Amino acid sequence: MRNHVNWGVLGAAKFAKEHMAPAIHAARRGRLAGLATSSADKAAPFAAMTPDLTVYDSYDAMLADPAIDAVYVPLPNHLHVEWALKAMDAGKHVLVEKPLTLRADQFDEVIAKRDATGLIAAEAFMIVHHPQWHKARELYQSGAIGKLRRVSAAFSYDNRQDTGNIRNRPDTGGGSLPDIGVYVFGSTRFVTGEEPTRILSTEIEYENGVDVWAHVTAEFPSFHYSGVTSMRMTPWQDMTFHGDKGLMRLTAPFNANVYDIAQVELHLPNAERQFYRFPMASHYVNQVEAFNASVLDGADYPCPLEFVRGTQTMIDMVMDFEKAK
Structure with missing residues (x-):
């Protein structure tokens, strides 16, 4: 070898x-x-x-x-x-x-x-190979924000001018939910370790057979989720985990150090704030190195197919709920 x-x-x-x-x-x-x-x-x-x-x-x-x-x-x-x-x-x-x-x-x-x-x-x-997400999960699991009550998610960009883009074509599996829904749904699942129990509401706008704007609310065992994905809005990304003792926010959760500096903000009572910054890490390089370690050393791959299957299950739940309305 x-x-x-x-x-x-x-x-x-x-x-x-x-x-x-x-x-x-x-x-x-x-x-x-x-x-x-x-x-x-x-x-x-x-x-x-x-x-x-x-x-x-x-x-x-x-x-x-x-x-x-x-x-x-x-x-x-x-x-x-x-x-x-x-x-x-x-x-x-x-x-x-x-x-x-x-x-x-x-x-x-x-x-x-x-x-x-x-x-x-x-x-x-x-993204789950980036240290900001490991820090977020660590803070959540340590009880830093107390009992989680809501997760608020947003991820948007605007590619309306790029009509030939595969994301704008139904025949290539386009749409905001397949493209970036995986991030807002998957990161919520990664941090909390919970799976959605039901979809509460969907508001979805379509163009040419693909969703270009989607607002989804969902119930998880211990919190509610509300998030927007869009391919027709100014670029924005934010993930907020709001508990009864604190709030945790990631301001460049998905395009770390491209959209902005990767940072986890912890907001605590009495206006106390803690900041954890990761200006040098590359989730792409970390991902490849984890894959190489699995191939060469037999190490467990840290994001197995079973985990990402769960994210697609949530996307399926959203689309099935929308069709049944």
């Missing part, structure tokens, strides 16, 4: 070019070794990072190469399950961009394949 993981990227997606390929290149015990694309122009920025990069003219050609150990899949949402299964059939570990599936029950086949092959398969839910 090599002392590093040779990574291949399945497709020259913009997100892969700007975020994940650099993270793979920077991560310890990993190497950006391959890219599958038929476009020399799209391959050029990746090759600039790694001059000895192997470029394959098809996805299947890369999967057939025994030199590739793990594959990152940044394809449109509706292709994720198909290529995750193909990668594992080819003997590759696989990290798939979120959302891995469009319905929770689609996870079952991926989980079964993971278990049958013994390979590592994961969704790229990167």
Whole structure:
């Protein structure tokens, strides 16, 4: 076994070019070794990072190469399950961009394949690899905010001008809930360790068959959730956990150190405030390094498919509630 993981990227997606390929290149015990694309122009920025990069003219050609150990899949949402299964059939570990599936029950086949092959398969839910979220969970579990009564969530951006974007197309699994609902729902579940018991209300606006604005309220065993996701609002992100003894707020919860400095604010009685700042951490690099440790050392992957399946279950609950109205 090599002392590093040779990574291949399945497709020259913009997100892969700007975020994940650099993270793979920077991560310890990993190497950006391959890219599958038929476009020399799209391959050029990746090759600039790694001059000895192997470029394959098809996805299947890369999967057939025994030199590739793990594959990152940044394809449109509706292709994720198909290529995750193909990668594992080819003997590759696989990290798939979120959302891995469009319905929770689609996870079952991926989980079964993971278990049958013994390979590592994961969704790229990167935020839980960031230390600000570990600090948030630690503060919550320590009782720093007392009994949690509400979670308030917001994540928005505006891509209305980019009509060809896969997020604006129903045939590629677009919409704000599949794209960024995973963050507001998943981070709530990660910090609290609770699952929603029922959806209380939905207000969703659609364009071209995809949700572009969604307000959701939900009941959890010990608190209520209220959150907005939108692809038609000015960029904003915020997560607030409000208890009877304090309030915890993350002001750059999802695009840490890009949207703003990663910070956890703890608001306590008598105007006392505590601030925990994380200006240097990269959740993308941390994610790849955790994956590499699972491949090379057999370490448990810290965000297993079973966890992210629960987030898709909540999205399904929202969409089913909306359809039943």
